[in-house]
Amino acid sequence: MxxxxxxxxxxxxxxxxxxxxxxxxxxxxxxxxxxxxxxxxGVAIQVRGNPKHPSTxxxxxxxxARYTERTYHxxxxxxxxxxxxxxxxxxGAGQFIEVSWDEALDAIAAKLKTIxxxxxxxxxxxxxxxxxxxxxxxxxxxxxxxxxxxxxxxxTICASAGxxxxxxxxxxxxxxxxxxxxxxxxxxxxxxxxxxxxxHFWRHVQQAKRDGAKLICIDPRRTETAEKCxxxxxxxxxxxxxxxxxxxxxxxTHDWLDHDYIAQHTQGFEQLKARALDWxxxxxxxxxxxxxxxxxxxxxxxxxxxxxxxxxxYGMQRTRGGGNAVRAVACLxxxxxxxxxxxxxxxxSSSGFFPKQxxxxxxxxxxxxxxxxxxxxxxxxxxxxxxxxxAATVDFGPRIEAVVVYNSNPVAVAPDSSQVVRGFAREDxxxxxxxxxxxxxxxxxxxxxxxxxxxxxxxxxxSYGHTDVLLNRPAIAPLAGVKTNTDIFRALAARxxxxxxxxxxxxxxxxxxxxxxxxxxxxxxxxxxxxPLAVAxxxxxxxxFPTASGQCELACDRLARAGLDPVxxxxxxFEVPDAHAxxxxxxxxxxxxxxxxxxxVNVQSLRDIEGEPVLEMSxxxxxxxxxxxxxxxxxxxxxxxxxxxxxINQRARSGVVNGLGIWWRKLGARGTNVNEVTGQxxxxxxxAPTFYDCVVQVxxx
Ligand SMILES: Nc1nc2c(c(=O)[nH]1)N[C@H]1C(S)=C(S)[C@@H](COP(=O)(O)OP(=O)(O)OC[C@H]3O[C@@H](n4cnc5c(=O)[nH]c(N)nc54)[C@H](O)[C@@H]3O)O[C@H]1N2
Ligand SMILES: Nc1nc2c(c(=O)[nH]1)N[C@H]1C(S)=C(S)[C@@H](COP(=O)(O)OP(=O)(O)OC[C@H]3O[C@@H](n4cnc5c(=O)[nH]c(N)nc54)[C@H](O)[C@@H]3O)O[C@H]1N2
Ligand SMILES: [Mo]
Numbered sequence: 001m002x003x004x005x006x007x008x009x010x011x012x013x014x015x016x017x018x019x020x021x022x023x024x025x026x027x028x029x030x031x032x033x034x035x036x037x038x039x040x041x042g043v044a045i046q047v048r049g050n051p052k053h054p055s056t057x058x059x060x061x062x063x064x065a066r067y068t069e070r071t072y073h074x075x076x077x078x079x080x081x082x083x084x085x086x087x088x089x090x091x092g093a094g095q096f097i098e099v100s101w102d103e104a105l106d107a108i109a110a111k112l113k114t115i116x117x118x119x120x121x122x123x124x125x126x127x128x129x130x131x132x133x134x135x136x137x138x139x140x141x142x143x144x145x146x147x148x149x150x151x152x153x154x155x156t157i158c159a160s161a162g163x164x165x166x167x168x169x170x171x172x173x174x175x176x177x178x179x180x181x182x183x184x185x186x187x188x189x190x191x192x193x194x195x196x197x198x199x200h201f202w203r204h205v206q207q208a209k210r211d212g213a214k215l216i217c218i219d220p221r222r223t224e225t226a227e228k229c230x231x232x233x234x235x236x237x238x239x240x241x242x243x244x245x246x247x248x249x250x251x252x253t254h255d256w257l258d259h260d261y262i263a264q265h266t267q268g269f270e271q272l273k274a275r276a277l278d279w280x281x282x283x284x285x286x287x288x289x290x291x292x293x294x295x296x297x298x299x300x301x302x303x304x305x306x307x308x309x310x311x312x313x314y315g316m317q318r319t320r321g322g323g324n325a326v327r328a329v330a331c332l333x334x335x336x337x338x339x340x341x342x343x344x345x346x347x348x349s350s351s352g353f354f355p356k357q358x359x360x361x362x363x364x365x366x367x368x369x370x371x372x373x374x375x376x377x378x379x380x381x382x383x384x385x386x387x388x389x390x391a392a393t394v395d396f397g398p399r400i401e402a403v404v405v406y407n408s409n410p411v412a413v414a415p416d417s418s419q420v421v422r423g424f425a426r427e428d429x430x431x432x433x434x435x436x437x438x439x440x441x442x443x444x445x446x447x448x449x450x451x452x453x454x455x456x457x458x459x460x461x462x463s464y465g466h467t468d469v470l471l472n473r474p475a476i477a478p479l480a481g482v483k484t485n486t487d488i489f490r491a492l493a494a495r496x497x498x499x500x501x502x503x504x505x506x507x508x509x510x511x512x513x514x515x516x517x518x519x520x521x522x523x524x525x526x527x528x529x530x531x532p533l534a535v536a537x538x539x540x541x542x543x544x545f546p547t548a549s550g551q552c553e554l555a556c557d558r559l560a561r562a563g564l565d566p567v568x569x570x571x572x573x574f575e576v577p578d579a580h581a582x583x584x585x586x587x588x589x590x591x592x593x594x595x596x597x598x599x600x601v602n603v604q605s606l607r608d609i610e611g612e613p614v615l616e617m618s619x620x621x622x623x624x625x626x627x628x629x630x631x632x633x634x635x636x637x638x639x640x641x642x643x644x645x646x647x648i649n650q651r652a653r654s655g656v657v658n659g660l661g662i663w664w665r666k667l668g669a670r671g672t673n674v675n676e677v678t679g680q681x682x683x684x685x686x687x688a689p690t691f692y693d694c695v696v697q698v699x700x701x
Contacts, residue, residue, distance in 0.1 A: 004049075004059035004199060016041045021475035022050065022529030025064050026136075026454040027596050028129035028158070030178075030313075030349075030465025031200040033060055034530050035067075037455060037475035044068050044455050044476050053530050055178065055466040061199050062609075063600050070453065070603055071479075075437055077450035078481035080104035087425050089443040089666045096448065101483070101491075104447050109495035111430050112148070115401050116496075120149035120370055121377045122401040126384065128157055130407030130599065133459030133472065134361060135510045136452075137407060140486040140493075140503075142362030147498050149370025151400070154380040156688045157413065159464075161317040162348055164686035165326035168556045170540075171547035172352030176309060176345035177535060178466045182207050183343035186214050186305035190329060191240065191316030193223040196593040201311065201465060214305060216298065218243070219315065220588060221616070221658050222651045233298070234653045235288040237588050237692050238319035238573040243295065244328035245570060246284030248276035250299030251335050258337025265543035266334045268555020268567065275567045287570065289655070303336055307344030314348075315590060319693035321571025323685025327556075328568035334552045342537035347465075352546070353535055354462035354469070355519045361510065363502055381408075382689035383680045385416040388423025406434035406451070406485055411441040412598040413662055415678040415689050418640045434485055437602055440665045450482040457484045458507035460514045460525075467535045469515060471525050486510070564685075574681050575695040577655055583637050583695035585621060585657050589674045590692075592660040601664045613644040613668045615698065616658040622648045625698060632669065632701040635659060637694070640676035643669040643701055657698060 012018060018040045025033040034053035038046040047067040051058030082104065085095035115122050125145045131137060145152075154160075166173045181187060181204040194202045202225070209215055215229035218240070226232040235243055251257055252273055262269050285292040302308050310329065317326050330346055338344030359365070367376060377397040379387050392399045403424075414420045424431060424444035433445040442448050456479065459472040478484065483491075486507050493503040505513070512522065525531035545552050560566035577586040591597065594606040601607060615635055617627065627633060629648040634641050635657070644659065652658050659674040678691050 004203070005062055005065035012040050012045060013043075014041070018045070021473050022471070023454060023475060024459065024461045024470035024472040024529070025060070026131040026133055026459065026461070026472070027064065027599065028132055029596065030198050030463065031055065032132065032461055032463035032465060032470060033064065033200065034470055035060065035064070039475050042476055044071060050529060052528065053468070055200050055468065057200065057203065063594060063596055063606060066603060066605060067455065069605065070436070070600070071455050073437070073603065075602065076479065077435060077437060077448060078479055079450060081448040082107070083446045087427070087444045089440065089671060104449060105491050105495055108432055108447055109492055112402060112492070113496060115430070116148060119398045121151050122398040123148065123150040124379055124400050124403045125150060125153050126381060126403050126405045126408055126410055127153065128155060128381065128408040130409070131454065131459065132461055133454070134356065134461065134514045135459045135507050136457055136485045139361040139510045140489040141406060143366060143502055144489040144493050144498070146362065146364055146366040147369060147493070147500065148496065149367055149376065151377045151379050151397075154378050154687060156380055156382045156686060159314055159349065159688075160686035161322035161683040161688035162314055162326045162686070165317070165323040166330060166348060166352070168559055168685070169327050169330040169553055170545045173349040173464070174352045174539065174546060175347035175350065176539070177342070177537065178347060178350065179204060180342045180345070180537065181205060181309050181311065184208050184213050184307050184309035186216070186301055186308040188216050188218060188302070188308070188310045189225060189229060190218040190310055190312045192311050192313030193219065193225045193315070193590060194311065195225045195228070196223065197591060198313065198465065214301065216301070220653060220656050221590065222653070224593070233290060233294055235290050237586050237656060238321060238325070239288040239570070240316045240325040241321055241328040241568060241570040242279065242284040242287040244325070244332060245276050245279040245568070246281050246295045247299045247302060247332060248272065248335060249279045250281065250296060251303055252276055254299070254303070256299070256303035257335055261334060261337035261340065265339075265540070265545070266552045266554050267549060268553060271555040271567045272331060275569065302332070306338065307341035308336065308338050309344055310346040312346055312348040315692070317683065318689065318691045320574045320681065320683060320690055322683045322688060322690070324568045324571045331552070331554050331568065334554065339540040340538065341541075345540065349464040350467050351462060351464040353467050353533055355515065356462055357514055357516065360513045366500065380682070380687050381410070382415065382682065382687070384410055384414050385419030385423060385680055388426065388429065389419060400429065402430040402432075404432045405441055409439045409441045409598045411444060412439065412664055412673055413675065415675055415691060416639055416680045417665070417673065417675040419680070434488055439598070443666070449488055451488070452478045452482050452484045456482070458511055460511040467533045468530045469520050469525055469533065470530045471511065571684050573693045574679070574690060575693055577695050581695070583697050585696050585698060586655060587635065587657045587659050587677065587694045587696045588692040589659045589661045589678065591662065595662065598662045598664055601667055607667070613663045613673065614647045614660055615644050616647050616649060616652040616660070617698065618652045618654040619648055620654045621652070621657065621698075622646060625700065627698065627700055634699050634701040635677055635696050636699070637677050637696045639679060640672070642672045642674055642676040646698070657696065
């Protein structure tokens with residue numbers, strides 16, 4: 001169970017002294033916890049939550065409380081590997097041989113040089129948030145690929161639809177403070193499984209509940225979070241905008257509005273009103289697959305239970321209309337003036353509050369040295385399956401000849417796996433993977449370079465949940481044979497002949513470049529391991545949104561100028577389930593609770609809790625297919641076939657199946673995972689993937 005862990009026993013091996021080192025959890029999670037690592041004789045023996053950091057409150061999740069298991073995992077990669085056999089999994093011994101760092105780095109630099117002489121744009125970095133650290137993330141790597149003039153990666157795989165929606169409503173990824181939820185009287189947990197993926201926020205919710213708050217969860221899946229709320233509204237995937245517009249219909253027709261807030265701090269109300277009046281509850285109920293009365297009651301609760309807060313999360317923006325849906329929901333707090341209260345408003349992401357010095361870290365100015373005035377080609381990470389398989393054309397640019405993967409596992413996590421695998425299997429593609437473990441992606445590498453974990457390197461962290469900056473000091477020396485991402489890119493830069501002084505900045509120096517001392521109290525950060533940003537308790541009580549006008553944009557002129565609908569609308573899914581069609585079931589694939597995307601799938605104790613890859617199905621849908629609980633099933637559509645175990649329970653509503661993610665392909669059944677059936681179509685805004693916009697059929701295997 002993903003519970004908060006505070007009481008793991010210390011396991012000292014001797015009487016030698018134990019000291020502690022302050023750090024930060026590196027994982028892609030809104031909680032961004034402050035960690036304390038206990039070290040004895042150079043060995044990390046325990047990782048705990050920092051009791052002084054308010055959001056962490058001295059507790060970690062089950063996954064990260066086991067961080068030492070990951071760092072000292074017997075399968076940690078500790079030497080560079082060179083491919084000598086065929087690409088892909090299951091080739092066993094003889095696929096890779098151990099080589100020295102010099103041999104690996106020389107060979108990689110030589111190959112990248114040869115390609116770059118023809119066209120550096122044929123080289124692609126591929127990275128995401130394996131670590132959220134700004135230093136081991138894109139600092140030295142960014143400098144390297146900018147100086148090289150490589151193709152740019154559009155990092156869309158998670159949050160860019162929601163980010164675009166917030167940018168076009170509030171001006172940036174900002175919202176109410178996470179700690180504000182403690183005082184809310186109504187909390188809508190909307191497209192968020194907080195108990196699984198935002199556990200420290202859940203503590204605030206529990207406190208609010210004890211103080212009398214009503215909790216309502218809006219999610220197609222009956223999650224562990226939904227079970228603990230007073231009410232669960234199980235709408236169909238991708239229908240949130242219809243629900244939000246219909247709530248507005250009720251607020252407007254009953255005149256449950258804060259006219260003063262609307263007049264002073266919003267723009268476009270008349271346009272939004274016209275749209276909302278097209279959405280009486282009966283119409284929305286039909287689209288959402290819920291009762292009209294539920295919408296009427298929800299609107300009444302929302303208007304009459306101040307302060308009302310919405311914890312929106314990324315689950316609802318992984319469908320075609322994800323951007324519009326986030327915009328629609330994001331308009332609600334202004335209509336009722338919820339922003340006036342510290343415990344009212346909405347939070348999707350706090351990342352826009354952080355004044356990160358991205359250009360200083362990543363140095364996009366260096367691109368000029370390689371490309372002159374030519375713009376670089378941009379590759380969307382969410383369509384890597386298609387793009388690796390594309391030939392050179394005038395529109396596309398050169399064929400991708402080399403990929404350098406770090407902090408990501410695209411073969412497992414990117415949509416439409418069969419195309420991703422086909423791309424990475426290309427014999428003429430040169431692939432380098434920086435990793436802790438031999439992941440599904442590493443199986444396709446030409447060179448695998450062993451990287452440090454968070455206990456072994458410096459880093460600095462922003463958050464997308466709370467509003468504190470965190471510092472991570474190395475608790476232990478790097479395990480013998482492994483290097484930091486930054487050291488690997490420094491060493492490659494030297495071999496490429498990049499002589500700019502920025503390639504010799506140390507990791508601690510990079511940490512100091514990430515924020516200006518005028519924005520963040522760096523002395524406190526270095527002393528305490530965390531430092532809060534100055535964000536007011538009710539940041540938008542008097543407007544002041546980071547838009548050009550300072551107002552919340554209910555209708556957004558910038559969208560209109562881009563030829564898009566300026567007012568949020570319901571945009572139906574690409575793939576709508578239809579009982580009479582070939583693929584009659586909608587499938588969503590939210591995370592399994594004990595994994596972090598595909599990270600931790602290889603930690604035995606956590607995999608033991610998850611058991612095996614599962615597909616949750618409703619009783620009705622299972623019976624119609626003669627499927628019993630525990631049966632092996634095949635989930636399929638035109639894109640692929642995925643084998644897993646059926647779990648028949650109340651978590652799935654009829655018409656929707658839940659394929660929990662994201663297993664390593666090679667640890668699942670028949671070498672596949674759920675992304676075998678997801679597609680590469682992109683969202684209405686933000687060029688993001690549509691993992692939860694997917695129809696399938698299911699059969700007993
Ligand atoms: N334990 C754990 N924690 C994690 C992660 C993990 O893998 N495991 N992943 C991390 C990462 S990278 C991220 S981005 C976040 C993800 O966490 P969230 O932002 O919470 O997003 P998801 O888990 O994708 O989806 C949240 C909920 O939305 C529901 N949902 C799916 N489709 C829809 C829809 O159309 N409408 C509505 N209203 N709800 C829908 C899902 O059933 C799910 O319960 O969590 C982070 N934390
Ligand atoms: N079907 C389906 N697919 C999804 C999702 C879904 O909900 N459903 N969720 C999507 C989302 S929200 C996201 S964010 C993506 C996540 O996709 P990824 O960002 O690829 O995340 P992970 O699968 O956790 O892989 C991160 C890898 O980075 C490695 N790593 C960690 N730290 C370091 C380091 O310091 N150095 C190096 N070199 N490597 C490191 C880890 O070992 C791990 O293998 O997946 C997406 N895919
Ligand atoms: Mo994510």
